[in-house]
Amino acid sequence: MVHLTHTLLKPTPVCSHIYIASSRSKLYLPRGSRNHAPKSWTRDYPGPIKAEWNTIARAKGFDLIRRIKDKSHVVLRCHTCGDLTAQKLYTLRTAQPACAGCRHRNIVATAHKAGLEFQGYDPDLHKLGIYHPPCGHTVRRQFGQIERIANGGCKLRCETCHSRREAAEAADRGWRLMGRDPEGKTNYRMYQHGCGHRQRVARANMQSGRFQCTACGEGWSTAPSNLYAIRLELPTGLKVVKLGFSRDPESRLRHQLLLQPGIQAELLRIVPQPNGHAALCQEKNLHRALKKSHPDAIIPHDHFQNWLSVKTEVYGIEIEAFILKRLDEIREK
Ligand SMILES: [Zn+2]
Ligand SMILES: [Zn+2]
Numbered sequence: 001m002v003h004l005t006h007t008l009l010k011p012t013p014v015c016s017h018i019y020i021a022s023s024r025s026k027l028y029l030p031r032g033s034r035n036h037a038p039k040s041w042t043r044d045y046p047g048p049i050k051a052e053w054n055t056i057a058r059a060k061g062f063d064l065i066r067r068i069k070d071k072s073h074v075v076l077r078c079h080t081c082g083d084l085t086a087q088k089l090y091t092l093r094t095a096q097p098a099c100a101g102c103r104h105r106n107i108v109a110t111a112h113k114a115g116l117e118f119q120g121y122d123p124d125l126h127k128l129g130i131y132h133p134p135c136g137h138t139v140r141r142q143f144g145q146i147e148r149i150a151n152g153g154c155k156l157r158c159e160t161c162h163s164r165r166e167a168a169e170a171a172d173r174g175w176r177l178m179g180r181d182p183e184g185k186t187n188y189r190m191y192q193h194g195c196g197h198r199q200r201v202a203r204a205n206m207q208s209g210r211f212q213c214t215a216c217g218e219g220w221s222t223a224p225s226n227l228y229a230i231r232l233e234l235p236t237g238l239k240v241v242k243l244g245f246s247r248d249p250e251s252r253l254r255h256q257l258l259l260q261p262g263i264q265a266e267l268l269r270i271v272p273q274p275n276g277h278a279a280l281c282q283e284k285n286l287h288r289a290l291k292k293s294h295p296d297a298i299i300p301h302d303h304f305q306n307w308l309s310v311k312t313e314v315y316g317i318e319i320e321a322f323i324l325k326r327l328d329e330i331r332e333k
């Protein structure tokens with residue numbers, strides 16, 4: 001007699017295995033049957049076991065332990081890992097049954113290699129697993145895709161982190177991300193400007209700022225802006241100063257840091273500018289002057305590309321005082 005004690009995998013209600021109380025061993029359930037009442041797997045089926053079935057099971061890498069649930073199911077013990085899997089008799093006779101224990105360990109190990117934590121099986125789609133990336137959000141992915149990530153073939157993009165980044169980019173320019181494009185274009189989103197007007201904007205334009213509000217006419221070049229200097233310390237120990245301009249340096253700082261946790265950041269200076277165009281000109285002049293006076297202080301992109309979402313305008317901490325002095329001079333003009 002077997003008893004259902006509890007299921008392990010949370011947060012999904014799906015049951016990939018049950019515990020057999022008498023032996024304390026797990027019984028994995030067939031993939032397509034996990035949504036069936038788990039209780040039905042607690043019943044032994046009293047019929048005889050044919051010698052022929054034992055022979056087939058051994059030839060395929062299993063021992064046939066008992067019949068279960070109804071006349072068409074049996075419990076198999078894997079010769080490789082010793083785990084128990086319930087299978088259809090028909091599957092045993094006509095195909096190579098898979099050991100769910102081996103498969104489960106493989107899924108957990110692949111997730112680990114991909115830098116993820118396996119959380120459980122999707123209750124509705126058996127090709128999908130539930131994972132925790134390092135950011136702590138929950139993602140659903142095909143097992144095959146996790147294998148490609150583990151082998152370095154592609155990267156995982158967390159949808160939650162991604163939409164936060166998009167919202168931060170918009171906030172940086174004085175807009176609020178409202179949602180998908182009502183006309184269904186995947187590279188467009190719906191945004192609301194600070195003036196209250198709603199407008200479709202291509203995401204690339206939101207990132208570059210090359211668009212205007214069609215109601216109030218404000219664009220990045222006409223809207224008030226600021227030069228800023230931010231001190232950043234990466235978990236690698238690298239300390240840098242990022243110099244740039246932004247309508248909202250606080251928000252720029254937050255979304256640049258969204259790339260990776262563990263970065264220390266401090267906003268050192270904000271110098272208000274009448275509009276984005278003036279800020280851009282001042283910033284360009286400053287970079288040109290720094291390139292001339294301190295060419296060795298320019299930090300190559302590959303020193304911070306895994307940590308920051310910016311590509312240039314990052315300088316070594318040794319010229320922090322110099323940069324701040326130049327900003328103060330611009331403020332006093
Ligand atoms: Zn196995
Ligand atoms: Zn995330």
Ligand SMILES: [Zn+2]
Nearest residue numbers: 193195213216
């Ligand atoms: Zn507007």
